[in-house]
Every structure is written in structure tokens, then in C-alpha cells.
Amino acid sequence: MSGGAVARAGGGGGAGAGLRWYSRLVSLATLFLIFAGGMVTSTGSGLAVPDWPLSYGMLFPPMVGGIFYEHGHRMIAGVVGLLIGALAIWLLRCESRPWVRRIGVAAALAVIVQALLGGLTVLLLLPDAVSISHAALAQIVFCLTVTIAVATSSGWRMAGQAQGGDASNPHLATTARWAILSTGLIYLQILLGAVMRHTGAGLAIPDFPLSYGRLIPASLAGGIGIHFAHRVGALVVTLVVVALAVRVMRRHQSDGWLVRPMWAMLVLLTVQIALGAATIWTVKAPVPTSFHVACGAATLAMNLILALRVSRRRWAGALGKSLHETRVSIPGELAARLAERELAHT
């Protein structure tokens, strides 16, 4: 196999390391963009710039008052959009796995749609549906960049070679299902948070942890219902994430590649609950509220990372098992070449 082919498979050459670090940078930049977007809503600056794509007819308006947050968000979005576009091009040129290239293209297209949604939300004066869609798609774009970062990581490659963990662990399939469930639930909880935020229900219940001094508020009318649903969602997410963490600790405790994101997930979840409380106690002060938005995204990302890693272990284990079964009748060198070729496409 030629050195060029190894580089295209992301086999640890200079281009591979560069792509690894760049994809992580893009993920972090996207997370920062989510925080910046959170600050726009948290400071009530969503309409501080009435026009789009220009700002007061300018590329660079004076960054005063709400314009600092809204136009600042647009500038950061522009940079992140370019970073994602460059990542997609890099993947198209250097990545041998079709599914990774497709995710890069999907991320680039999604960020364009996201920009259009951002413009629409301004021009249509922040209709709830568009604002909520803008928030929802932001999380998907972030998840796509995180997926690319995971798929281009050295850990992913090593896992594909069944290195560093017990790929034959029979509990991987169930753990993968739990991790995927947890990720889906967190995304739904984030959606619920976006609905709550953009329908003005963020303080519909003014106290925490109780709701109007009770476990369940006397009325669930209007915004109170939406807000309470978000709190119930937080409880459900917590239970599922803790159950997942217990499972990882019990069934995969020797696999650091899985245990580390599990701990990160628990820490982020704890911080996220604290930030949710702080949002209420500070009467939606912009900084803790926006950090709550960003931490939600980070929690989602960490669950996604765990789900991807568990799935990777599971399928690498299944592949290794199937190759072991076929190697009986295929010469060793040919089997190795077949394995390399298959793994290059996962």
C-alpha cells in the first residue's frame, strides 16, 4: 500500500494530525458560536440590527449596545462558516472514507442553511418557529463537527484496529443503545429549552428547585407548562445519563476510551443543572443563561462522543470476529489486506 494511500486513510501522517487538530478547533469554534448566539437572545439583542445580511447598511457597524452582541454573533458565524467550509474541502481532498466526507459536506450545507435561518429570523422579527429552528439546527451543525473530530481522531483509528479496549465485550451493543438514547433525549431537552426561551417562558416559574413553592405547580397553563416540561426533561435526562454512566462503570471500567467521556458527561451534567438553577436565581442574567445554553451543547456533544466510541468498539469487535471466522479459509496476507481496506472505510 502506498504512502499516499495511507495518508488518505488518515493513517497518522502529517496531514492526519493536522486534520485531527483542525477538526477539533472547528468543533470548539462552533461551541463558542453557540455561546455567542445565546448571548444575543439573553441580552434581548436579536433585533438590534434590523437588516440582513448587512448591518445598518454596513459591513462593520459601530459595536455599541445590542449591536455588539448581534453583529458580533454574525461575525463569529461568518468565521465558523468559513472554518466548516474549509474542513469540508479538506475532507473531500484527503479523507478516504465516504461517510466522513459526506458529513463534512452536510456540515457545510447545514451552516449555510443556518445562516439563512439567522437572516430570516431577523427580517421576520423573530418568529418563534424560525428562532427555534435556528437554535435546533445550531446543535446539529455542532454535532456534525464533533462527529468529524471523533472520526478523524487517533483513538478512532486505534479502536478500528481493535486496540486499547475489549472489542469483544458482549455488553457493547446494549451500552451503545443507551448512549444513543441518552444523546437523543438530550437533544430533545435542548429543543424544549429553545421552545421555552423563544416563547418567553424562561421565567414562567420564578423559583427553583420548587415551582411556585410546590413540586408540581398548581397550573400548567401556557408558559408554565412549557417551563415545567423542561424541568421534567432535565430530570429524565439526568436519570438516563446516570444510568448510562453506571453501566459504563460496571461493564466497561477497564476501557479508558469510554470511561473518560463518561466522567466528562457527568461533570457537564452537574454543571448544567447548576447553571439552570443560576439562570432562575439570577432572573436570567445573560452570562449564566448563555453558559447554560453552551453547556447544554457540550453535554450533548459528550454524550455523542460516548455513543460514537461505544459504537466504534462494538463494530470493530464484530468485524474482528467476522475476520477471525473468515481467516480460516483466506491466506493470512490477503486477510490482512482485506481488513485494512474494510477498516479504512469505517
Add this chain to the structure above:
Amino acid sequence: MKADPTCGKSHSGKMYTETAVVVDGRVQWAFVKISAGLEGRNFGVPENPVLMDQIGCTYQPHVVGAVTGQMVRVTNSDETLHNVHGVCTANKAFNLAMPVKGMQHDKRFQAAEMVHLRCDVHPWMSAWVGVCENPYYAVSGADGEFLIRNVPPGDYTLEALHETFGVQTLPITVAPSGAVTANFAFKAAS
């Protein structure tokens, strides 16, 4: 105010919003109008515009009245950018850029309601336009007093609205000659 140096320069001392201005128990910025008793009558549309200014990073005056279809002119008298964001339910909401000093936007509201004007660049800026179907309205002054002139004789419902203290109504009868006195008493907001 510190978020915009221009705003900071306009005011040397502390600034307060005008959402509840009460001096010696007298409420300023209550919008008082005849809400019932004049249905079906056509009063025409005044030609002179109602003026609202963005000056010193505040809206002045805080509350104005206008007849449906009457022009409301918003002017930016500041050296900084503002937007005028109209929050409406019966009329079409709007959000207009006012980046240049001297710039004006004219709006005509076709439905009666209390229109809230905001500036999203400077979130403390707030004003109200009380749009009415008749010209019989007034805004209470710093002494809490209001005057509605030339009301035709009849029985009416007089309504006083305040953004913080809510709504009060009183039935009144305007005789063919003479004045009518109406006193509204708002309760403190909880």
C-alpha cells in the same frame, strides 16, 4: 448607558426608566382615552404628525397618542445608531434601522391599540403610542393631571392605562356644557 459612549455623554448623573413615575402619589404617563360611547362616528385623521424623538438615548415623550391613520414620526436626534422596534398585535410589527442623526421614520397605525416602541441597541429605551379611533385622549403629566377637550355630550367609558399599574375605567357623562372631573386611583404594583 455605558454600553454606548454617546449615551453616557448625554447624561452625567443616574438615569431612570419611566415605567413608573409617581411623585407625591401622582402618576405620570397614564394614557387616558374614551374607550366606549363613540362607536360608529368618523372623526377624520389629523394632518399634523405625532412626534416621537430618540434623544439622549431615550424616547421622548414616553407616551403619546395618535388617531388611527395619523402619521407618527420617529426622529433620531442622537449621534448614535438606534432602531425603532414597534411591538404590535393589531398592527403590523416593525423594526427599522435609524443609523444616522436626523433620520426619520413615519408610521401610520390602522388599528387601535397601545403600540410599544423599543430600541434593541439600547434596551432601556421604551415608549408607547396610544392609537385610538377618536381624538379624545390625553396623557397624564408630572402632576398626574390630564385634560381632554371638546368631548361631545354623551355617556362614555373613560379608560386610563398605565404600563406598570394596569387599567382602570370610569363611566362618565358629559353634559352639553360644563366640565367633568374623573379621578383614577391605581394600586401599587405587587
